[in-house]
Amino acid sequence: MRVSKIGEFGLIKRIKESIRTDSSVIHGIGDDCAVLPFDAKRYLLYTCDMLVEGVDFKTSEDFCLVGRKALAVSLSDIASCGGLARYCLVSLGIPRGINVKSIDQIYEGMTALTNRYGVNIVGGDISRVEGKIVIDVSVLGFVEKECLVLRNGACIGDIIFVTGKLGGSILSKHLTFKPRIKEARFLVKNFRINSMIDISDGLTQDLHHILEESKVGAVIYKELIPLNKTALSFNEAISSGEDFELLFTLPSREANRLALRKNKIFTSIGQITNKSPGLSLIKKDGCEERIKPAGFRHF
Amino acid sequence: MRVSKIGEFGLIKRIKESIRTDSSVIHGIGDDCAVLPFDAKRYLLYTCDMLVEGVDFKTSEDFCLVGRKALAVSLSDIASCGGLARYCLVSLGIPRGINVKSIDQIYEGMTALTNRYGVNIVGGDISRVEGKIVIDVSVLGFVEKECLVLRNGACIGDIIFVTGKLGGSILSKHLTFKPRIKEARFLVKNFRINSMIDISDGLTQDLHHILEESKVGAVIYKELIPLNKTALSFNEAISSGEDFELLFTLPSREANRLALRKNKIFTSIGQITNKSPGLSLIKKDGCEERIKPAGFRHF
Numbered sequence: 001m002r003v004s005k006i007g008e009f010g011l012i013k014r015i016k017e018s019i020r021t022d023s024s025v026i027h028g029i030g031d032d033c034a035v036l037p038f039d040a041k042r043y044l045l046y047t048c049d050m051l052v053e054g055v056d057f058k059t060s061e062d063f064c065l066v067g068r069k070a071l072a073v074s075l076s077d078i079a080s081c082g083g084l085a086r087y088c089l090v091s092l093g094i095p096r097g098i099n100v101k102s103i104d105q106i107y108e109g110m111t112a113l114t115n116r117y118g119v120n121i122v123g124g125d126i127s128r129v130e131g132k133i134v135i136d137v138s139v140l141g142f143v144e145k146e147c148l149v150l151r152n153g154a155c156i157g158d159i160i161f162v163t164g165k166l167g168g169s170i171l172s173k174h175l176t177f178k179p180r181i182k183e184a185r186f187l188v189k190n191f192r193i194n195s196m197i198d199i200s201d202g203l204t205q206d207l208h209h210i211l212e213e214s215k216v217g218a219v220i221y222k223e224l225i226p227l228n229k230t231a232l233s234f235n236e237a238i239s240s241g242e243d244f245e246l247l248f249t250l251p252s253r254e255a256n257r258l259a260l261r262k263n264k265i266f267t268s269i270g271q272i273t274n275k276s277p278g279l280s281l282i283k284k285d286g287c288e289e290r291i292k293p294a295g296f297r298h299f
Numbered sequence: 300m301r302v303s304k305i306g307e308f309g310l311i312k313r314i315k316e317s318i319r320t321d322s323s324v325i326h327g328i329g330d331d332c333a334v335l336p337f338d339a340k341r342y343l344l345y346t347c348d349m350l351v352e353g354v355d356f357k358t359s360e361d362f363c364l365v366g367r368k369a370l371a372v373s374l375s376d377i378a379s380c381g382g383l384a385r386y387c388l389v390s391l392g393i394p395r396g397i398n399v400k401s402i403d404q405i406y407e408g409m410t411a412l413t414n415r416y417g418v419n420i421v422g423g424d425i426s427r428v429e430g431k432i433v434i435d436v437s438v439l440g441f442v443e444k445e446c447l448v449l450r451n452g453a454c455i456g457d458i459i460f461v462t463g464k465l466g467g468s469i470l471s472k473h474l475t476f477k478p479r480i481k482e483a484r485f486l487v488k489n490f491r492i493n494s495m496i497d498i499s500d501g502l503t504q505d506l507h508h509i510l511e512e513s514k515v516g517a518v519i520y521k522e523l524i525p526l527n528k529t530a531l532s533f534n535e536a537i538s539s540g541e542d543f544e545l546l547f548t549l550p551s552r553e554a555n556r557l558a559l560r561k562n563k564i565f566t567s568i569g570q571i572t573n574k575s576p577g578l579s580l581i582k583k584d585g586c587e588e589r590i591k592p593a594g595f596r597h598f
Binding site (some may be wrong): 093123 | 300301302303304305307310311313314317318319320321323324327328329330332333335337338343345346347348349350351353354355385386388390391392393395396397398399400402403406410417419420421422423424425426427428429430431433435437439597598
């Protein structure tokens with residue numbers, strides 16, 4: 001059976017079911033980060049992301065932006081869990097003929113982010129590949145125990161929010177997005193956030209992850225979803241990947257408190273319902289449409 | 300300028316010189332593991348290794364052994380620093396047409412090792428690649444502060460040891476070697492080990508890393524170097540990669556204590572000298588030959 005038949009998420013589910021971990025693991029495979037013991041007050045967050053030339057970035061791209069993105073996607077995972085990133089390792093697979101300048105640029109792009117977010121590059125590996133460049137970055141971070149947020153905590157009645165605007169990322173910000181660490185820290189420090197994820201695969205796909213892990217359903221309102229100017233269409237905006245915005249849910253009282261802040265970066269787009277699992281889109285005329293998760297998939 | 304011009308180690312040196320870290324980092328780029336703060340008694344060890352199809356394993360290889368090796372190489376790094384491995388992340392770059400069974404086998408090979416060494420697979424990433432399979436595994440481990448060993452502690456007069464036998468790995472054990480965690484723990488718990496590295500690039504190359512980091516020179520004795528039956532020649536045995544044996548140095552008194560154990564796995568092969576940096580090979584007739592580091596290089 002080909003991987004393309006069970007798809008990326010089918011494969012992850014299969015791997016998750018086959019792996020046993022011991023009792024020290026707070027949270028293993030299946031969230032944005034693994035959660036591990038650290039000290040009395042904090043957990044370790046541990047995550048990695050692999051970028052591949054021709055899939056995650058074009059060959060013609062500015063290598064500085066490629067390096068930046070390779071780190072930024074993992075910082076976005078740390079943000080999703082409410083934490084701060086501190087250390088990272090960089091594995092580079094590069095073809096023999098590559099220029100040293102390109103490698104310099106990859107690291108320049110990364111160090112621009114490490115300086116901003118207080119992250120240290122502490123090691124890595126360099127391998128020769130015969131084809132395309134591969135960059136795999138793993139990141140270690142910390143989160144105060146009371147600030148940890150996962151995908152599985154959404155409760156019936158929670159209001160669903162996103163940061164920023166969605167869609168058209170491939171034409172604009174997929175290489176230059178700011179990982180939402182600042183916003184995530186503001187949220188987990190000041191509000192009871194029940195669930196959170198970053199939109200890497202597309203709004204409906206990532207919301208589906210929250211619904212599945214939390215065993216709830218949801219409605220979202222078409223009119224409320226904030227679209228980027230570069231969004232190609234509404235459907236593109238809710239199903240295309242690489243927005244790297246935060247998608248989170250919090251109790252309605254907390255949502256009211258958040259609304260009082262009049263911070264334009266946070267937009268409420270729907271609610272967690274006690275209906276059967278699944279997602280509905282409510283249109284302007286009140287019509288409700290069941291929508292299946294759609295988004296970027298590798299296979 | 301092409302990467303092939305400055306080589307793998309030139310590139311690592313260049314990256315190391317361009318990276319700044321903050322004071323929390325105990326040891327960053329340039330050893331087998333990064334060393335990070337953990338608690339009053341222990342450090343975190345953090346390392347990663349990337350394997351590429353066609354470079355580190357053949358396409359025709361048993362995927363179970365490929366998965367095993369992908370984890371084993373990082374466990375060998377943890378051993379080099381005297382620690383125990385506890386958690387790992389697995390990034391897989393796989394082509395669209397790959398069979399699910401192959402992925403199952405990769406994980407089977409890894410879980411055989413995680414069970415034996417008490418390691419938990421806690422997450423990872425899956426990406427599509429257009430060409431060859433890429434597996435990058437990062438590992439987190441721990442080491443008691445008094446047990447940490449790096450490359451930079453070799454002292455004049457230290458005796459140089461290796462574990463096991465060298466050479467011919469590509470014909471025999473490069474896919475099936477046992478990471479020397481048990482042996483490393485025995486050493487760091489019972490002896491004062493001044494420096495240690497795993498032989499991944501070849502004896503002379505890896506000894507050169509110890510000499511360079513410790514700013515010392517060394518002599519090794521041709522007759523003392525334990526050769527594998529599969530070694531192609533003496534030169535192959537001291538310069539071919541993928542032995543994954545430990546290479547370590549300890550004061551001569553400690554070496555005498557180690558010799559008393561009559562443990563055949565440890566063989567003394569030479570001594571750290573106060574001569575100018577560099578490595579000499581002493582032959583049976585007493586002739587001394589300066590030898591340049593040679594071993595596996597990606598570029």
